Amino acid sequence: MKTPAETAPNRAAAATGDGVPFRVAVVGAGPSGCYTAQALRKAQPDIEIAVLDSLPTPFGLVRYGIAPDHQGAKAVSRQFERVFAQPGVEFVGNVSVGTDVGVESLLDSFHAVVLATGLGADRRLGIEQDPDARVIGAGELIRLLNSDPEARLRHRPGGLDSLGAEVVVLGTGNVAVDVARLLSKSDLDFIASDVDDDALRAVAPNPVRTIHILGRCPSHLAKWDPSMVKELAHVVGVQVRVDGTSLLDESAVSPRTTVNVRFQQVPAFIRRHGGRIRVTTHHAGDSGRVEHLDADTVVTALGFDSPAEQTAWSGGIEAPNVFRVGGPATGRLGNLAENRKLAADTARDVLAFLRGREQRHRAGLAGLRGLLPASAVDIAAWRRIDDAEIRRARPDRCRTKFTTRDELLAAAAGSDTLASIPLATTRPSTTQEK
Numbered sequence: 210m211k212t213p214a215e216t217a218p219n220r221a222a223a224a225t226g227d228g229v230p231f232r233v234a235v236v237g238a239g240p241s242g243c244y245t246a247q248a249l250r251k252a253q254p255d256i257e258i259a260v261l262d263s264l265p266t267p268f269g270l271v272r273y274g275i276a277p278d279h280q281g282a283k284a285v286s287r288q289f290e291r292v293f294a295q296p297g298v299e300f301v302g303n304v305s306v307g308t309d310v311g312v313e314s315l316l317d318s319f320h321a322v323v324l325a326t327g328l329g330a331d332r333r334l335g336i337e338q339d340p341d342a343r344v345i346g347a348g349e350l351i352r353l354l355n356s357d358p359e360a361r362l363r364h365r366p367g368g369l370d371s372l373g374a375e376v377v378v379l380g381t382g383n384v385a386v387d388v389a390r391l392l393s394k395s396d397l398d399f400i401a402s403d404v405d406d407d408a409l410r411a412v413a414p415n416p417v418r419t420i421h422i423l424g425r426c427p428s429h430l431a432k433w434d435p436s437m438v439k440e441l442a443h444v445v446g447v448q449v450r451v452d453g454t455s456l457l458d459e460s461a462v463s464p465r466t467t468v469n470v471r472f473q474q475v476p477a478f479i480r481r482h483g484g485r486i487r488v489t490t491h492h493a494g495d496s497g498r499v500e501h502l503d504a505d506t507v508v509t510a511l512g513f514d515s516p517a518e519q520t521a522w523s524g525g526i527e528a529p530n531v532f533r534v535g536g537p538a539t540g541r542l543g544n545l546a547e548n549r550k551l552a553a554d555t556a557r558d559v560l561a562f563l564r565g566r567e568q569r570h571r572a573g574l575a576g577l578r579g580l581l582p583a584s585a586v587d588i589a590a591w592r593r594i595d596d597a598e599i600r601r602a603r604p605d606r607c608r609t610k611f612t613t614r615d616e617l618l619a620a621a622a623g624s625d626t627l628a629s630i631p632l633a634t635t636r637p638s639t640t641q642e643k
């Protein structure tokens with residue numbers, strides 16, 4: 210496969226005021242990077258943009274974060290596809306900046322560099338915690354259910370274990386509700402999703418029986434959207450109780466899954482206890498009353514941070530032509546709408562910088578020739594992956610993603626054998642009528 214630098218069209222340089230075409234590298238093809246490219250092109254249609262991503266696939270957490278049963282939110286990728294359909298906007302996947310290509314090389318070849326690398330790690334709990342206690346980050350869990358090849362790799366060779374029948378989720382944001390919903394749904398509830406059936410069957414062979422969502426804050430300060438909790442409460446077979454009171458009138462049913470939401474619970478420590486896990490909390494508003502809750506797994510949904518390796522290469526880079534957008538700028542992952550706004554502001558700053566001083570010629574993507582790995586993925590190769598995943602989907606799934614980098618790269622290269630990789634088996638359909 211040719212690298213994007215080799216296939217980059219040798220089109221005539223689009224002239225700006227002084228005849229030098231503006232060339233911008235965006236690091237990260239998630240929503241922040243894609244929205245930035247979109248806004249740059251809208252304001253300056255002749256600007257040339259290369260969007261690099263360490264994964265072979267574009268769209269960041271749209272693909273690997275947004276819940277697989279929320280295809281409406283994932284559909285934002287269609288608008289990003291249109292950005293890459295424009296001549297002069299290139300996707301360069303499977304290239305890790307800081308490892309495969311240094312920022313210095315980008316600065317040599319582009320007039321400006323935008324760091325849109327998101328916040329790729331779950332924020333840690335920061336309390337005393339038994340290292341052997343089963344604790345997993347919500348972002349990591351949902352990456353697994355979204356077939357993220359890196360998350361899959363981190364869980365080998367031990368593989369994925371069942372989370373058990375009783376799970377504690379720490380946090381009261383939308384991601385906590387995503388976790389509760391995904392773990393409480395039956396197979397039928399995943400129709401038309403792109404859930405990773407193998408991962409789901411491994412972590413929750415049956416819908417989890419009891420989920421405790423614990424928040425430090427009082428109920429009126431919960432960060433989740435009420436519509437998310439309402440959606441959870443309407444999953445057939447699920448009963449949501451907030452501080453002991455059922456959200457819907459459930460008197461006649463015996464629920465398959467009970468979700469107990471409790472506020473003002475401040476976790477103090479997590480220990481192993483009798484083969485299970487004990488979460489000890491104190492009550493924030495009631496003279497510190499101490500409580501113990503035993504469960505099989507704790508899922509932390511406390512926000513996101515930069516992974517250490519990310520901070521190592523990008524943290525200290527300060528130059529007038531290096532810009533940050535999304536998580537690296539704000540310290541918050543944010544949602545799509547927030548990141549779209551931030552991207553528009555960043556694009557304005559980039560253009561003000563570029564127009565505000567004389568620019569000398571930069572080679573753009575062609576300047577990276579020889580630096581990019583042979584396995585770099587361009588947008589045409591991504592479309593081959595996309596097409597193969599849709600073709601191999603189970604009839605009741607909208608796609609079945611490849612789960613390893615090798616499979617993705619083989620599909621990118623157009624290998625047809627992958628389309629026939631055996632399909633995942635299903636979980637039991639234990640849907641109950643409400």
Ligand SMILES: Cc1cc2nc3c(=O)[nH]c(=O)nc-3n(C[C@H](O)[C@H](O)[C@H](O)COP(=O)(O)OP(=O)(O)OC[C@H]3O[C@@H](n4cnc5c(N)ncnc54)[C@H](O)[C@@H]3O)c2cc1C
Nearest residue numbers: 237239240241262263269270274306326327535543544545
């Ligand atoms: C579980 C979950 C559910 C969500 N659901 C919703 C929802 O329903 N609605 C909503 O509006 N928002 C939702 N969000 C938030 C949404 O996903 C984020 O707002 C958005 O993805 C942030 O975009 P980003 O581009 O800043 O970061 P990301 O999407 O993380 O993209 C960053 C990209 O940078 C790449 N990258 C990182 N380091 C490098 C490097 N060194 N070199 C090259 N590339 C690199 C990564 O591979 C990644 O593709 C959800 C988030 C999560 C975690």
